[in-house]
Amino acid sequence: MVHGITALVAQPDLGFRRQVDDELGAFLDSRRDRWIESGTRPCFSVLRSYVLSPGKRLRPTFCYWGWRGAGGEPGPQIIRAAASIELFHSFCLIHDDIMDTSDMRRGQPALHRQFADIHARSGWRGDATRFGVNAAIVAGDLLAMWSDEMLQTCGLDPAGLRAAYPYVARMRADVCVGQFLDAEEQAHGGSLSGAVLVARYKTAGYTVQGPLQIGAALAGAPQAVLTALGAIGRPLGEAFQFRDDLLGAFGDPKVTGKSDMDDFREGKPTALVALARDGATAHQARQISALHGNPRLTVEGAALLRRIIVETGARKALEAMIDERVEQARQALAAAPLSDPAVRGELELLLTSTAHRES
């Protein structure tokens, strides 16, 4: 059993990531002409770079190993199908950053900030910030559409695509429902049960469970394999989100590429803060209320909030919730009807690196 976020990080498979990125680049380039019939070259370039910016390509990876777990052979079609989920992920990130008014993503300005910068630099009419947000809403929409197109035209057998469709549809809708719950949780003040539900819908489904099952269904997996992958993916996806919450509070922005203040300032209704509230003294509870969701939170205020999160035992409790879910996923993996031992080994490695990552 591995504890602590620094313990183990799997070696990324650079070959696989390069293949995914090659397919993404080729797809986007094939759509460029239609996009830039008018003068939108700078925005297209920024969007392309955004999609291809360094990232873990975790969702394509899970999709690929779901495929392999169901006996699928390596090939460009499954890489394309897997890469399409990365386009979907970019769509989610873009809209999420607008909604959270996050300025940074993957160590760069968020897409709406980059579009606003183009507007400002070019001396265009109107408000640059508003242009940035509007353009990013549309760019997100477009990537969602293109994600579907990339999947549907990946070259795999139509029967596989049909078999995977229910998992695709569920993944997509669950992300949106989860985003909605997230907004409502924030409006309601947040609770542990609410945060777990948001993690399940908003993140678990499309980060691990959905991609694993989509990959397997594309390969014609029997129901037993799909169910087993669901039993692995759901707790692992929740663990992923809880790790994300910890990284948002305690991570190194130079490593995560994201601010370690945004979640606090935004008042993000995380499981971490819900646990802190549940374990707080009356005095600490007042401090949390004053600090969490304060858009002008100072570095000192954030440090105090972190100290309270540690002192209430919330950080440890959330680590325990992660461990518990990783253990569930591990047991589900051990029991899963996967015939290829290499696939089992890869999933084991992914499981550890997903739960105990630093970025």
Next chain:
Amino acid sequence: MVHGITALVAQPDLGFRRQVDDELGAFLDSRRDRWIESGTRPCFSVLRSYVLSPGKRLRPTFCYWGWRGAGGEPGPQIIRAAASIELFHSFCLIHDDIMDTSDMRRGQPALHRQFADIHARSGWRGDATRFGVNAAIVAGDLLAMWSDEMLQTCGLDPAGLRAAYPYVARMRADVCVGQFLDAEEQAHGGSLSGAVLVARYKTAGYTVQGPLQIGAALAGAPQAVLTALGAIGRPLGEAFQFRDDLLGAFGDPKVTGKSDMDDFREGKPTALVALARDGATAHQARQISALHGNPRLTVEGAALLRRIIVETGARKALEAMIDERVEQARQALAAAPLSDPAVRGELELLLTSTAHRES
């Protein structure tokens, strides 16, 4: 040849509209449980009412007659497929109103305003306006996903769905590209050629051309029919957008359900205003610049802007552009290889009512 916006409005087929709305309601209700696993009942109800609010159901109608034009028989599956485009339309309207900061739609508050009202009424935490916008971004996303799901599960033959897919993908991407061009046009100040391009991408594709071709492709139409429907749909869709511009400036808000000030205040880069600029004296040009895009435009200022639009000949010129396109569509329809005279008659009627509507 019919001139003037009041000349002819086809009788809406209430039976068809009711069938479309029944399918939309049934689909949304089938997704309700997943949506409201947490406490999101009020927002779901508002979204459902928004989708089902009175509207022309123009896109399902074109899809249906495209299907019939290719020899498809009436039945619930094609109603479902056609209704799925209405969900896509709702997604477009929701995001469009956010981007344009429009407060009214179909005679009701825009969705982001309705969500903001729920927040304010419920005394939730945080900023009601921001919640409204965020919730509406996600609700739009969700309807886009559900639109795909409703189409893919409509019960039609997979071969038809595959044949229609290129038209579906193009329709979706073109709307987004058109929205992007629209934002850029606004930032650039607007031009007639830009406005025509925006009309083509943002509106023509998904209002007439896309639905017609999707319906026909679902029925297995040969390429000649698909091409003919494209030749009808593209000019008619552009005419639809130009009529929209005229209604946004000269329409009766009680009939259109939309403000007659928003387009002006927003500085929407319409063909109408581009034509006025092109025909303006230096004095009029300065007046247009001062009035168009002024968020504090008064009723008197709007009246002056309307007068300038008339005096420069822009209104008449845009009516002529509509007539020209309707005539192109009419000739394309006359030449189209459609065997059923009833279908031809319906399309003829739709053509007239689409170009010469009052709302």
